[in-house]
Amino acid sequence: MAAQLADEEIxxxxxxxxxxxxxxxxxxxxxxxxxxxxxxxxxxxxxxxxAEDGGPDASTREQLRFVLWLYAVDETGRFIYHKAVLQRLWGQGPALDLNLVCQSPSSSLGTFPRRSSALPAAIVA
Known part of the structure; x- marks a missing residue:
C-alpha cells in the first residue's frame, strides 16, 4: 500500500x-x-x-497553446513537431477535438473531393 501524503507535502x-x-x-x-x-x-x-449544448466549442488556454505548438513551422514552412502527447486526468476541462491533432501534422490536412452523392468525403493521406 502506498504511503499517504499530507496536504502540506502535496x-x-x-x-x-x-x-x-x-x-x-x-x-x-x-x-x-x-x-x-x-x-x-x-x-x-x-x-x-x-459544444454539446449547441454553444461554441470552448478549449482551454492550455489546449490552444498545445495546438499552436503542434502546428508550429520553421522559417521554410516545415512542421517542427511530428509527434505530440497531451495527457490529462478525466474531467480536466473540455476535450480537445482529437480529429484536429491525432493525425501527423506532416500528413495532408485532408482534401474533400465530390462524390456522386454530392456530399464531401474526407481523404487523409
Missing part, C-alpha cells in the same frame, strides 16, 4: 512540464511559437465546432 510538490507548451518568457507570459498554423486551426474550431 502543496510543496513541484509540477513537471515537458515540451514548449508550458514555457514562459522572463516576464512570466506564455511563450508562443513565432510561426504556426495553429491560429487557423483555432479559428476553424471556433467557427464550426459546437
Amino acid at each position: 502543496d510543496a510538490l513541484e509540477p513537471t512540464f515537458l515540451g514548449p507548451t508550458w514555457l514562459r518568457e522572463q516576464d512570466r507570459i506564455w511563450k508562443l511559437p513565432e510561426r504556426t498554423l495553429g491560429w487557423q486551426i483555432a479559428r476553424w474550431c471556433a467557427e464550426f465546432l459546437k
Whole structure:
C-alpha cells in the first residue's frame, strides 16, 4: 500500500512540464511559437465546432497553446513537431477535438473531393 501524503507535502510538490507548451518568457507570459498554423486551426474550431449544448466549442488556454505548438513551422514552412502527447486526468476541462491533432501534422490536412452523392468525403493521406 502506498504511503499517504499530507496536504502540506502535496502543496510543496513541484509540477513537471515537458515540451514548449508550458514555457514562459522572463516576464512570466506564455511563450508562443513565432510561426504556426495553429491560429487557423483555432479559428476553424471556433467557427464550426459546437459544444454539446449547441454553444461554441470552448478549449482551454492550455489546449490552444498545445495546438499552436503542434502546428508550429520553421522559417521554410516545415512542421517542427511530428509527434505530440497531451495527457490529462478525466474531467480536466473540455476535450480537445482529437480529429484536429491525432493525425501527423506532416500528413495532408485532408482534401474533400465530390462524390456522386454530392456530399464531401474526407481523404487523409
